[in-house]
Amino acid sequence: MLDADAFLQNLSSRIDGFMYSGLNNADYNMTYLSDGFERLLGYDVASFLRNGTSFSSLIHADDLPAVDAAVGAALSASARWQISYRVKTAGGRWKHVLETGGGRADAAGEIAYLDGIVIDFGRANDLADRIQSGQAALDAIDRASDQMIEMLRSLKMLSLNARIEAARSGEAGAGFGVVAKEMGQLAALGDDVTKAVGTELGHLKSALRL
Incomplete structure (x- = not known):
């Protein structure tokens, strides 16, 4: 029988980035982050989730409107979004990333969650x-x-x-x-x-x- 946690852990270790699941709100509050989050950006996963830190606060102010627009348009069309932007690391540096994600409905059928993957886009640049x-x-x-x-x-x-x-x-x-x-x-x-x-x-x- 497939161990879902072990599978996600193994998959996460093979990508230069992280997988996430979060709330569909303006702050993009996260409910799950793979270990790659710390490897890529330097933040402790447990502390980030426990403190309810806004992921949108890490996105560069010049890029955030485009991210919001891409997510909103994709959710309206029941489609996935893919967008590159800059995100601040724990060390204060800006890192280029590429995100692909989609919405997930709750029990009432409302799109309450956002799931996706964020990878290091700096190498491509x-x-x-x-x-x-x-x-x-x-x-x-x-x-x-x-x-x-x-x-x-x-x-x-x-x-x-x-x-x-x-x-x-x-x-x-x-x-x-x-x-x-x-x-x-x-x-x-x-x-x-x-x-x-x-x-x-x-x-x-x-x-x-x-």
Whole structure:
């Protein structure tokens, strides 16, 4: 037979966040919090529940209206809500979290309780920031590649001019011919490298947009 408490404890230990059950009121008073609440935010679960601390008081003032609106709209539509917001830790820092929840009716059929899960959303934000930084770096490399292409075009023109001068000067222009050949080979090699870099940049940009 399944031990519900053991199941919840095991499930809670596997997520970077916490599960909750609380009252459907403006303070979002909690009646149950998994151990992950303390791991994520630093508050002692027993004390938090015993003191009847308002969970809404932990939500950033700029985010609370959006949270209230999301919960209210979901309850009106008999649906779940999902919203990210900032919540204050016991140490006074703000942590980004993502909450998914839904309403639960009492014996009279009224939506009296809210149940859900709150997870650490900071890691997702960090990943997004890294992707954005990576995109910026790729754009910078792309611009540098464009400049290299322009330089190679100039080098090709110089090589062509050197060949023309070598042809005009005959034996006296033999030195021009050697220089022109070397410049042409260098330009061709640089062109191949630049094209390869451009192809790889395209692949990386496509991957970052996924």
